[in-house]
Amino acid sequence: MSAVARRSVCVAVLAGTSVLVASPTAWADFVPGGEGTASETQVEGDREDQAVSATAGAVVYDRSDNGSGETAGPVAPATNWTPPACYYAPKYTPDQLQTTLKPIWEAGSTGYEWDAEQRDRYVNGHPYKDFNKEKSGEGYWWDSYVTPGREGDPGALDCTKDIFWVDTNDDPPADIPQAITPEVLAQLAYAEIRVPTTEVDLAPENATKVNLPTWAWLDADQFKSVSVTASVPLLGVEAATTAEPVSVDIDPGTPDAKTHPASGVCEIGNGRIGEPYAKGKADETPPCGVTYLRSSGDGSYQLKATVTWKIHWTGTGVAGEQALPDGAFGGEQSVVVQEIQAVNR
Template sequence: MPAVARISVGAAFMAVLTVLASSPTAHADVVPGGGGTGSETQVDGDQGGGTISASAGAVVFDRSKNGSGPKAGPVTSATTWTPPACYYAPKYTPEQLQKYLEPIWEAGSTGHEWDLSQRKRYVEGEPYEDFNKEKSGEGYWWDSYVTPGRIGDPGALDCDEPIFWVDNNDDPPADVPQAITPEMLAQLAYAEIRVPSTEVDLAPDGATKVNLPTWMWLDGADFKPVSVTASVPLLNIAATTTAEPVSVRIEPGTPDAETYPASGVCEITNGRIGEPYAKGKANRTPPCGVKYLRSSGDDAYKLQATVTWKIHWTGTGVAGDQLLPDGTFGGEQDVVVQEIQSVNR
């Protein structure tokens, strides 16, 4: 994994506080994850009269450039890929690990043999002594975190390594593949991406007619790249994941229809998909649209527009843009199709 930048504990706390004390418009949300033990490193900051607390190694999400609105939603990966369900990051100082573990041992809820093995590991020198208190300020105990929304997923149980120590000037052990990296941050940010509604503008607006081309386009003001940044201020690592719209697939909702283009896929051109209808274009073929060949009767066709978003990321210590699987987001809307009425004399 890329080497993480070295920062002092004091500087790390200041970095966390800098993020947390940002204006609410920055949408910087702390996500401690993990077991919610209540004994994580506490970082308190005053924001609008309130107090924010989080573990020292918390992932912070900046969603200020994300999609918004009541119909915005998450993209679905075009493959079976999903972000990691768990990961390792700093969680405890030596004193906090002691405060977390000793009540568990005293309660005896995990069994005598287990408690004995834990005491040997963290107190009696096999391999750590007295919770590594002699190294206070020189590193952190790392523990597992569960990705928000993934509790209960089978993959959330993959992070089953015992709590381990990492010095400030060292990388996590190479045999711990789930240790947090800029790439993993990019994947966590992927899960937080929200893109705007895919409801397309139509002309004619309202009911359309059989054999009359219907023009379709997406509002260029909403149809633009969005991004989310995920970071661990304590480690001074971050990654920004960006989603850019590239095309929309039109599915008319009935086989009795023709799409423009014939593939049904409208590519993005000059920052927009499709072309708004205007007076004088009635005899032109729309660059993006549909022609219905049969009336919808007393009902409506369910037209579906699915946008494909190209996903890429940049991060600490990583050169250039890196790709993640494309994502899609779609929506349905009703289209009423009527027969053209003629008058016979």
Template sequence: MPEVKRRVLGGIALAVALVTVGTPSAWAKVTPDGTTESDTPPTESSGSVNGDTLASSASGVIVFDRSKNGSGRSAGGVTSTSSWTPPPCYYAPKYTPEQLQKSLEPIWESESTGYQWDAQQRDRYVNGHPYKDFNKDKAGEGYWWDAYVPESQIGAPGSLDCTKPIFWVDDGAPPPADIPQAITPEILAQLAYAEIRVPSTTIELAPQAATKVNLPTWAWLDAAKFKPVSVTASVPLLGIDATTTAEPVSLKIEPGTGDAVTYPASGECQINGDGSIGEPYAKGKADETPPCGVKYLRSSGEGSYKLRATVTWRIHWTGTGVQGEQPLPDGTFGAEQDVVVQEVQAVNR
């Protein structure tokens, strides 16, 4: 039990997001200067080795590229359309031999976990059962792996499941087969999923300031503002990466009142070939039915209706050692906007 408590707290304190490959052939040999011996060009990153230090960024050995992600105050994370959640915990490189020694010896010296437990730990990592002197003779040939808990998953179901003692993995070798939570490209893609941010779903309406009772209101989203976004997560230390991409596929309109009709009747507007959704209103279309929109049947009085626009995003990923796009659960992101409906039966425009 003390080991579980210590390692869970350690994972929380160093919460990160990373991933690895699913087959031994996908593992790259990482040399002490951080370069890789593989067919993939080396990626510059903070996940490298400098002397006896396993250098890492603030988020651990993972590196996120968010340059193609959604941005701005109105951008937000998607909500999975299923019960899917990011991995609650996983294993990845955390220490060089020297770093593990510096991490454990102060704990033993303080006797905070008890003499018996400390003796067992010394036996495991120092006395050769199974490791000797923190594997210092293998420095530069591998890393000590430990558990991580993503910050968003602290306290979530499963976040305390990674209770394996710290273990050693040689460079270029896969982690032990009996550790299902060891980082993989799929886990990396799932962690990148949690980093996806999509643009606001505030839709364009015509009429804009206020619409009228029984008057079809056109709704649309501009393709220039509404395009795929992606996040790439990599572990240069291991020579692996995964890119998770979200693409808009449809817009769901909820008028905010039962006294309304949507276009189409389902309220689900599909994406057009150019990436836009709906169609902007243009002069001369007053008598036409909008391909995407709403018609209110009752005035909003002195207030307004809360129209909710929710976009569904198809999410998929590609990564090291994986052929083609791999699916992830769809995500949604929505927002409300006020719509004033005036009591006018007919209008010329």
């Protein structure tokens, strides 16, 4: 039997488990391999009451400082890096592992050779004896989880290591990069970040003219940091990943245009991007904007504004902020560009 097939057999019991916990750092009657108790979380301050959910009984997410709304979406890493599609975390006590594996062996559906190897590994002392029952309460059996929403990704099949034991307060083996650590939690939280789509304010607002500078800006209330905290309360570890907007890239939607600045990248300053148009500045060059050189005819150009988000995280036992790859998220809006009508007398 292939390693992937073996993994599917062992983890199918827990594939869809979800729980709610009573606070961002509290565990809801969870034991590895079991189910939590559903409840609501009230977050203090000016946040609304929100539920904090857990994936398959391992990782708890606090999304109360995350972006929201119908237009919000995930940031796309600027490189080919992606958060892990699978990871390892506590799943079973010794008794629960026995309850999970023995029926599989007795059914014989996985083949005599594999069943014998598994019995040797977990029962006969090579290297574990009797499911490590003599260590009950001193640690947990760790197994793989697939990150929600990543089930179809090729990376979801990367976690093929056999179920392994980790003593309480010990670090997981260093040769397992997907084992839960504050850094892995930060990466999982990255995948949960949601930011608003970007629609810049424009002046002129409804239609602009050929060769007339169009001003573009984003105010501070549209342009603020968001964060998600991921934790494993059972292990006492957590990481908070924050996305901070730093610039917006203006794509006019046509090559017949000039951006301001020429790079098209408008940096954040004084809590906003660009500068609102003010009366009397029609002939000035905006700090952020575009000048269209040709009419859009009977249609419109699709201006796209893409915000770059600096991503960083802090976590248990980690000094200072740590960087993760930048992310980007944007939106399109229609811009009508008209010819300036000359009047001959």
